[in-house]
Amino acid sequence: MTRGSLTRSTSFSSQDNHESDSSAKFGALLAGLGIAALGLTRKSATRVAMVATGATIASFALRDDSAEQSQSSSCATSSIIVNVPRERAYSFWRDFSNLPQFMNHLKSVEVSDGRHSRWVAYGPMNKEIEWDAEITDEQENERILWQSIEGSDISMLGIVEFTEAAGKRGTLIKVNISYESPGGALSNTAAKLLGKDPSFLMRQDMRRFKALLEAGEIPTTEGQSHGPRSLLSGLFGAMNPDEPVKKNAGRSLANAHKRRVS
Amino acid sequence: MKAICWMGKEKMSVEDVPDPKILNPRDAIIRITRTCICGSDLHLYNGFMPTMEQGDIVGHEFMGEVVEVGSGVNREKLKVGDRVVVPFTIACGNCFFCNEQLWSLCDNSNPNYWIAEEMMGNSPSGLFGYTHMMGGYAGGQAQYARVPFADVGPLKIPEGLSDEQVVFLSDIFPTGYMGAENCNIRPGDTVAIWGCGPVGLFAIKSAFLLGAERVIAIDRFPYRLQRAKEAGAETINYEQVDDLVQSLKDMTGSMGPDSCCDAVGMEAAGHTLPFMIDRAKQVMRLSFDRPNVFRQCIMACRKGGTISMPGVYGGLVDKIPLGQFMNKGLTLKTGQTHMMRYMKPLLELIEQHKIDPSFVISHRVSLDEAPEMYKTFRDKQDECTKVVIDPWAESKAA
Numbered sequence: 024m025t026r027g028s029l030t031r032s033t034s035f036s037s038q039d040n041h042e043s044d045s046s047a048k049f050g051a052l053l054a055g056l057g058i059a060a061l062g063l064t065r066k067s068a069t070r071v072a073m074v075a076t077g078a079t080i081a082s083f084a085l086r087d088d089s090a091e092q093s094q095s096s097s098c099a100t101s102s103i104i105v106n107v108p109r110e111r112a113y114s115f116w117r118d119f120s121n122l123p124q125f126m127n128h129l130k131s132v133e134v135s136d137g138r139h140s141r142w143v144a145y146g147p148m149n150k151e152i153e154w155d156a157e158i159t160d161e162q163e164n165e166r167i168l169w170q171s172i173e174g175s176d177i178s179m180l181g182i183v184e185f186t187e188a189a190g191k192r193g194t195l196i197k198v199n200i201s202y203e204s205p206g207g208a209l210s211n212t213a214a215k216l217l218g219k220d221p222s223f224l225m226r227q228d229m230r231r232f233k234a235l236l237e238a239g240e241i242p243t244t245e246g247q248s249h250g251p252r253s254l255l256s257g258l259f260g261a262m263n264p265d266e267p268v269k270k271n272a273g274r275s276l277a278n279a280h281k282r283r284v285s
Numbered sequence: 286m287k288a289i290c291w292m293g294k295e296k297m298s299v300e301d302v303p304d305p306k307i308l309n310p311r312d313a314i315i316r317i318t319r320t321c322i323c324g325s326d327l328h329l330y331n332g333f334m335p336t337m338e339q340g341d342i343v344g345h346e347f348m349g350e351v352v353e354v355g356s357g358v359n360r361e362k363l364k365v366g367d368r369v370v371v372p373f374t375i376a377c378g379n380c381f382f383c384n385e386q387l388w389s390l391c392d393n394s395n396p397n398y399w400i401a402e403e404m405m406g407n408s409p410s411g412l413f414g415y416t417h418m419m420g421g422y423a424g425g426q427a428q429y430a431r432v433p434f435a436d437v438g439p440l441k442i443p444e445g446l447s448d449e450q451v452v453f454l455s456d457i458f459p460t461g462y463m464g465a466e467n468c469n470i471r472p473g474d475t476v477a478i479w480g481c482g483p484v485g486l487f488a489i490k491s492a493f494l495l496g497a498e499r500v501i502a503i504d505r506f507p508y509r510l511q512r513a514k515e516a517g518a519e520t521i522n523y524e525q526v527d528d529l530v531q532s533l534k535d536m537t538g539s540m541g542p543d544s545c546c547d548a549v550g551m552e553a554a555g556h557t558l559p560f561m562i563d564r565a566k567q568v569m570r571l572s573f574d575r576p577n578v579f580r581q582c583i584m585a586c587r588k589g590g591t592i593s594m595p596g597v598y599g600g601l602v603d604k605i606p607l608g609q610f611m612n613k614g615l616t617l618k619t620g621q622t623h624m625m626r627y628m629k630p631l632l633e634l635i636e637q638h639k640i641d642p643s644f645v646i647s648h649r650v651s652l653d654e655a656p657e658m659y660k661t662f663r664d665k666q667d668e669c670t671k672v673v674i675d676p677w678a679e680s681k682a683a
Contacts, residue, residue, distance in 0.1 A: 106380055237392070240309045242394050243308055244422055244423070
């Protein structure tokens with residue numbers, strides 16, 4: 024028995040997961056090659072994009088990542104400088120109910136008391152995943168550490184640190200959030216297909232955090248006017264790795280009020 | 286409303302689309318009174334810019350009247366009824382870059398930041414009516430437009446000035462001016478400017494305003510060279526000289542111009558071997574750019590001189606004479622225009638009658654006539670220099 028299969032055998036359902044993963048991958052390979060082939064028939068500038076997208080999907084499907092499959096945890100890190108005083112950045116974050124405004128995978132965070140909160144996140148197929156978390160350590164204007172309480176469906180650990188940025192450019196924020204869950208519940212299919220890791224998504228979250236605090240709103244073009252779209256646009260929309268949940272009417276509306284500081 | 290949409294390579298069409306609405310608190314809606322076709326719209330028309338989508342509303346040079354403002358707009362800075370020119374770059378006004386007056390590098394205005402970040406390492410500001418990599422904001426070749434961060438960009442226009450006098454404050458006048466400013470002009474300098482389109486013409490006028498003694502303008506269309514001459518420049522038709530670099534040296538006592546300004550960018554024409562290779566690579570989509578003007582700038586510029594690049598480039602290029610650039614000790618200054626730095630001072634120049642930007646206009650059309658003007662403008666037919674659109678005018682044909 025190899026070391027890889029030893030690790031995998033710790034999960035009872037690993038065999039099932041592996042099989043469904045294989046068929047998903049075969050589907051992705053077919054879809055990828057299909058998009059690339061369709062792209063080759065195009066004359067316009069979309070050809071390069073289509074071939075590249077198709078090839079990316081196909082190469083993902085062909086990649087041997089059996090090592091990754093044995094892990095059901097994800098760890099995301101990011102840092103960003105926000106042009107506001109440390110107190111402002113800290114207090115906005117410390118009120119966890121603000122987090123869904125810029126963390127796209129979160130539906131809501133309800134703060135029940137000074138240390139406890141209830142989190143609801145979007146999982147695959149828009150399934151909601153809930154857990155309770157508590158703040159286990161904090162230093163005002165410097166650091167917050169929180170984690171899911173024992174016995175939750177999902178295990179989460181988050182650390183965020185606030186320091187003065189060099190050159191009086193505001194606050195340097197470093198964040199590290201790790202999730203552990205059966206079957207990688209918070210995975211983003213589009214992001215995964217495009218080879219984006221959890222830190223990519225965290226960077227987008229932090230961009231939105233920065234825009235909220237600096238500009239008072241998150242830039243958007245969602246809902247703006249346009250002329251007739253082609254089928255390709257829908258495809259590109261579906262492949263946006265920064266959109267963790269497939270768009271639907273309710274979700275779009277949910278986004279609209281999440282884009283601004285209340 | 287009616288709007289011009291990019292429907293594919295060399296396909297612009299007038300479409301009926303929903304009126305824009307306020308999407309964010311700091312938005313405003315503008316009823317557009319004048320809008321223009323820009324040379325950089327031709328890069329979209331020719332299909333050289335990646336991340337366009339069918340149905341995108343184009344146009345980034347527009348002005349009009351404020352008809353609606355969002356709840357987050359500072360009413361002291363902008364209110365309903367104001368007549369404004371809208372800069373083509375979108376800026377939040379509060380980030381490090383805006384504070385540094387580097388407005389076209391705003392950190393918070395591109396909703397698709399990650400696409401540009403992957404291609405360039407970081408994203409510049411969002412732009413109206415351009416690629417999705419630059420934000421994918423609906424543009425201003427339309428009857429109405431939504432303007433984000435409306436209390437930062439739009440410049441109020443005093444009474445007594447016509448739309449045609451001020452509409453070019455939206456892009457090409459400040460762009461030509463920054464192109465000249467980036468030349469580091471000192472009194473007595475000689476400046477060579479490649480491209481006598483609207484930006485080149487404004488760069489010529491601005492170079493003189495900034496103290497240049499001589500301006501040498503380079504193009505191949507006699508009517509454009511004529512306009513450059515009228516602006517006070519000496520001219521070279523590069524198709525009529527054997528060696529452009531040698532001609533420039535001959536005109537400057539073998540020294541070369543103190544500054545060289547590339548007001549052409551990624552779709553330069555030419556007939557040299559490197560140009561042919563660039564053209565072939567562009568056709569095969571191996572490259573977006575044909576950087577032969579930039580190459581000539583490096584070879585022609587005097588030692589220790591400055592190259593200014595207002596012309597737009599898309600991505601990776603090769604066969605740039607970098608060793609020559611280094612050994613000659615040259616300086617390169619470039620970037621999308623930091624609009625809000627220039628709009629007000631340039632408006633004052635217009636008010637003081639030091640310049641009337643409307644001199645560049647060659648065509649005035651309705652929205653319905655605009656799509657065909659893309660071809661006219663690109664192919665330099667009918668002595669086309671600058672097309673201005675009245676989005677409310679009835680089509681002459683109708």
